[in-house]
Amino acid sequence: MPDTVQPIRFGSNSGQPVSRRDGIAKVTGAATFSADNSPANLLHAVYLPATIARGRVTHFDTAAAQAHPGVTHVITPANRPDVQGDPEAKPTLFSFRVEILQDDSVRYAGQPIALVLGETLEAATEGARLLAPQYAAEPVATDLDDGAPFDIEPGGFGRPQGMVHGDIDAGHAAARQAIDVTYETPAQYHNAMETHAIVAEWDGDRLTLDVPSQALNMSCAAYAYFFGIPAENVTVRSPYLGGGFGSKAIPIGPNILAILAARMTGRPVKLMLTRQQMFGPTGHRPATRQRLRMGIDATGALTALDHESLSASSRFDDFFEPASNASQGLYAAGALRSVHKGVRLDIGTPGPMRAPGEASGAAALECAMDEMAHAAGMDPLEFRLRNYAETEPGTGKPFSSKALRDCYLQGAERFGWDGRPLDPGQMRDEAGLLVGWGMGTALFPCPMFAAEARATLRPDGTALVETSAADMGQGAWTSLAQIAADSLGLPLDKVAFNAGHSSLPDGGVAGGSGHTATAGTALHEAGCDVIRQLGEIAATDPASPLHGAGNARFVARDGHLFIEGDDSRSEPFTDILARAGGAALTGSGKGVRPPEVGQEFAMSSHGAVFAEVRIDPELCQMRVTRLVGAFAAGRIINPKLAESQLMGGMIWGTSFALHEKVTHDRTTGRIVNADLAGYHVPVNADVLGLEVITVHEDDLHVNVLGVKGVGEIGIVGTVGAIGNAIWHATGKRIRRFPIRIEDLLTA
């Protein structure tokens, strides 16, 4: 029978603005997040956070807590059952040291110091309050000025590596004009809308956890370590995450305490952090102080770009914000230096938070670039184009792709950048408000972690693809299914996607903006493996129209197998499988980047953000009235969901520029604004005129899919763009984020 099917090309699913597959579950309230699980015989756990930041707990009123009706257990360092793992060890790649009541010491405010179990949440909460801890407190240091800066010894995750290219002193000396400016960024907390939560249940030596996780299989290994069981004995179910932003990749201490409580009591235990506790043992973006020294020659070319960042970490573990990394790969400069320094404070250990390094670093870098452009009398965009890096600065490595010039031009055109006055304070709107325009460049690297996937083609022509991939809102379940459908040559509605469970092939880490690239590559390879097997069956089956096409390449489209370049010969998958006995075919794939590719090419996503602000000249109230971002991030699998990611990132940029900051009480070391009333984030009313352009970019090297990633880059250029727009409106250069009304009033 002649085949009349109209072939659908690869990419028929990828590239389409498909609505998210978990949409109905999420708009009806049916999507179950971890704290929505309440198994029978459940115990509620509440931990008591320390109210000092350094010292020891000297006394608990354990009897009062224990006597409270409904309280079943009170656990303090004095009676905590043993764990098998060392809380000061780091069992997996991204682990941090944890506080699990190993002793009576307090190393930051908000640290868990006791755990109370109760038949109800109310009983456990009241029991924890009744513990009334007494302390021997010591003086604390919580601000950058309170510690002694030191050079960070590079050492992988959390200990960033600086770099020097060229002769930085000669670069400074050669400058015709120079600036030397210092910017500060505050500590910020992730504050996903879903607080950390866990439901832990043991069955013998097997452990089942309902816990949001950005890295399911890696977290199984970490939990297993603490309880002395094989990783395969731990099951993590994480079908939905209510946001992660970096905070849910790593097991936190309270989760381990909940598991311990479940083991101790033989009952399932639920522990959910309160919002206030989300400012405790959860990681955060640490404060930075960044000094930028730049020089230019008579043409406006950078002779030196010298970026030194100081970042806080805790006293007992290492995560220093890699802020000056932002200057390592962006602008061509005669000489380039990036330096990382640290201080140790009485704070919880920081961690990766959406665009770690680049967000803080580019906030300072992009404002400094604006200052340098103004000193040179150049338009900020012209100045950036003057210093455009055609190859990776310093190394000269080619970029795998770089459509930043298109981002600049398309963004500027959409925004209407032409005609912007060079000097500040020149524009007013009809209501008399000061108007300012600013811009910033965005970049973010394209890492790939390792992932695995499995694809099964069923005899009825449908497929099941599986990986433990986490959908924390970015739309992984949808875009990854689109990739898998293309690789299998099936329409999306014939592909079932199973994810969010650790028993599935390891979906890797949903972080570093690399999840679509990594898990997507694994799914693509799994699909290709199935199609290769199907081709082998067809080629050796005399009854197939594809018989004998031994060395030809097969192409799968719309449920049919074709010989590449010859659409006249094809056969439906279902016929091939039926004749072969009607069994399903299963293939597997891995997503990793060959190391040689990373050595050959520099790989980054890029973007350009343009901001307009309007400011009341008397009250100095600031509004971001327009925000246009143009981003080149390789192949966009799902434009609708990628746009959401980029917009979300840009709103985080607004938040960084104008809203978010924790403030410590310098006497007690406590965070004084540890709730959503005091820790400000934008609301609907703060977001106006938001536009995203995705700039076409083909990348043949970054991975087989050409996908770079869009999860974090949106924040990167936006912070500086807003800071620069505020300067352009007012002539006031505020070098400390967030920029507040009082800063403008007093500047």
Next chain:
Amino acid sequence: MSKIHVTTTVNGDEVEFLADPRETLLDCLRDKLGMTGSKEGCGTGDCGACSVTLDGTLVCSCLVLGVEADGKQVGTIEGVAEGGVLHPLQKKFIEHAALQCGFCTPGILVAAKALLEQNPNPTETEVRYWLAGNLCRCTGYDKIVRAVMDAAADLRGEAA
């Protein structure tokens, strides 16, 4: 602590439960009635993830005691779709990608529905300010507003 018998109506159905007098309406809905669509995002009325209606008024159910629901009408996310048919707001949220992680979404939909019931033709500014009490960290603010405006037009029988 002795418990109090509460009789209330949730999404049109009469229900009864025994509440600890300290227990929030949010916890009663989630733990006593198994209606986990309403979420706790802050417990202090700042984020709106627990939004429900109480006799038609939009409230944060984390700030209402379960016993206060006695004799009242409670509306939750579970009642927004009727008879298995999505409400236009729900359809437009999916169509406009006005949700990401989805944790804030139930509260935003309940709040948006309450807005459109009292103001079927809101301006964009009215939507932005009405929903200013519903935080979305992911953040879908622009698309949320577009989805609500589009759903409002749909409910008025207009093409958006």
